[in-house]
Amino acid sequence: MSAKKITVNLFERSYPIIIQKNGFQQLGRLLKKMQLGNAACIITNSRVQALYGKELALSLTRNGIATSFIRIADSEKSKSAKVYFDTVTKISKIDTKKRLFLIAFGGGVAGDLCGFIAATYKRGINYIQVPTTLLAQVDSAIGGKTAIDLASGKNLLGAFCQPRLVYSNLSLLQSLPKRQIRSGIAEIVKYGVISDKKLFGYIEKNYKKILKLDPNALLYLVASASRIKADVVSRDERETLGLRAVLNFGHTIGHALETATKYNKLNHGEAVSIGMTAAAQIARQMGLLKQETFLRIEQLLKHMDLPVKTKNSNFRAVLKAFYRDKKFIRGKVRMVLPTRLGHVIVTEDIPLNLIKTVIKNRVVS
Ligand SMILES: NC(=O)c1ccc[n+]([C@@H]2O[C@H](COP(=O)([O-])OP(=O)(O)OC[C@H]3O[C@@H](n4cnc5c(N)ncnc54)[C@H](O)[C@@H]3O)[C@@H](O)[C@H]2O)c1
Ligand SMILES: [Zn+2]
Known part of the structure; x- marks a missing residue:
């Protein structure tokens, strides 16, 4: 095909x-x-x-x-x-x-x-x-x-x-620069974690082929990801039902990293990659996600040459950007946390200290 x-x-x-x-x-x-x-x-x-x-x-x-x-x-x-x-x-x-x-x-x-x-x-x-x-x-x-x-x-x-x-x-x-390719791959990994275990498994199995831009692998990835995005948009076009929020997995901490680095040290996909690892770590520490699944997510991002930690950012600056984010309401922040591959929850019930500790762990100085 x-x-x-x-x-x-x-x-x-x-x-x-x-x-x-x-x-x-x-x-x-x-x-x-x-x-x-x-x-x-x-x-x-x-x-x-x-x-x-x-x-x-x-x-x-x-x-x-x-x-x-x-x-x-x-x-x-x-x-x-x-x-x-x-x-x-x-x-x-x-x-x-x-x-x-x-x-x-x-x-x-x-x-x-x-x-x-x-x-x-x-x-x-x-x-x-x-x-x-x-x-x-x-x-x-x-x-x-x-x-x-x-x-x-x-x-x-x-x-x-x-x-x-x-x-x-x-x-x-x-003809796309490799760094741009990886940025797109981070979003595809996101789709796998939030709703498609099979897609996640496919990337795990075929990461070498994918990085070489094999046409069949690209067709499978782009079609799977487009189908998920199309489905979410079809069900919640204007983000009024809260369903579209699942697409923000990795983006809450990701956006803070982008703001803190003034959009020039980490590209969007790289920031989201660290953001996804951080969200998965939070889920793991809250007992919502198995250690083994957290490690699979982290390992897959590493295989795709995406960062899971950064030295290019300052912890205080990331925290400041995080607190300023519009998702931060009445001392609580809404985040998308994975509970197993292909499934996430959207929750405000997250200890702030845990978020801080995890950000500190991901932003190494
Ligand atoms: N509307 C939405 O739902 C939505 C979602 C995510 C991101 N965005 C927005 O998307 C923007 C980032 O998009 P992007 O990452 O595609 O960046 P971009 O549009 O800047 O493209 C990245 C680079 O790739 C080059 N390029 C494009 N196609 C190429 C090709 N085929 N071969 C070689 N080079 C090529 C471009 O010239 C550019 O230098 C941001 O402004 C972000 O806010 C919007
Ligand atoms: Zn994104």
Whole structure:
């Protein structure tokens, strides 16, 4: 099998996730059939455009869809109010007679910005996601959370806006820097721990193949992870039922680590890897998780060359960031803790001293 299809079920806003081992041929044909519009504005950066822009554009023009590119800088700084205004201004200039839709072509940065533009320009227009990083394919491109950053914090200005299609072409991952690959793998390990014991076992067994980007292994991983994310989003689109909260496993302490290192020493996946190990350690010390399972989680992350401790951070700074987090309410913090592989609980019943001890243990000075 070289392709898989998964559906995000949201009634009239349902959409498919198509995962292809390679090629864009099917994308142009699909877009023609979907009749989203006859002109596509592709939001990307110059690196991704240089690597794959021609191939993407060709598949669209062959199917009667005109294309234009808008390039944003290759940086988280592109998720800013300035870049947002500059980009919508450019879009309004090319938005003439044709029916325009947007394509987010890149990692989470292009995806989040493009999605926020699609949510707000003309009170909402169609967009699709063509994710080019592993993290975007298994996480940010699915679920319709769109946002830009403000000086006071990340993702503060945003909206829920579902794409009409997610098209993941796995061959694009071959050019991704290894560190970026590992960042995506951390999120996939997360999906295994929270709801898929089989996926966890597969990564344990095939970690060498995965690190070599074997196409069959990637197809299995991206499809399994996308299915879990699609399922959670289908059941709790706007995070109102508390179900989507399970996706935060590893992210409470992970975010504190990212903030404390000012987003430049640890990337997102690395911070989440340490965060997951810390959450598993807390669960173990509370008697919720077997020692053997804690060790399997820690060992798997190590096998994937992901950190489970860091020297790049200062304990006090991490603790400060942790206390400031919005998840911290009335002296209690809500965390996602694993109880066995494939199962987690969301709880506020955690001794603060235990959290502190575990953070201290993970942030070695
Ligand atoms: N919306 C959501 O639900 C959600 C979820 C998780 C993360 N995010 C957001 O995602 C962003 C991070 O996303 P990211 O990790 O994909 O980062 P990114 O978009 O910055 O991409 C990482 C790097 O990879 C390069 N790149 C992309 N595709 C490539 C390819 N195929 N070959 C070679 N290089 C390539 C990019 O140019 C960039 O330098 C953050 O802003 C985060 O807030 C959003
Ligand atoms: Zn994440």
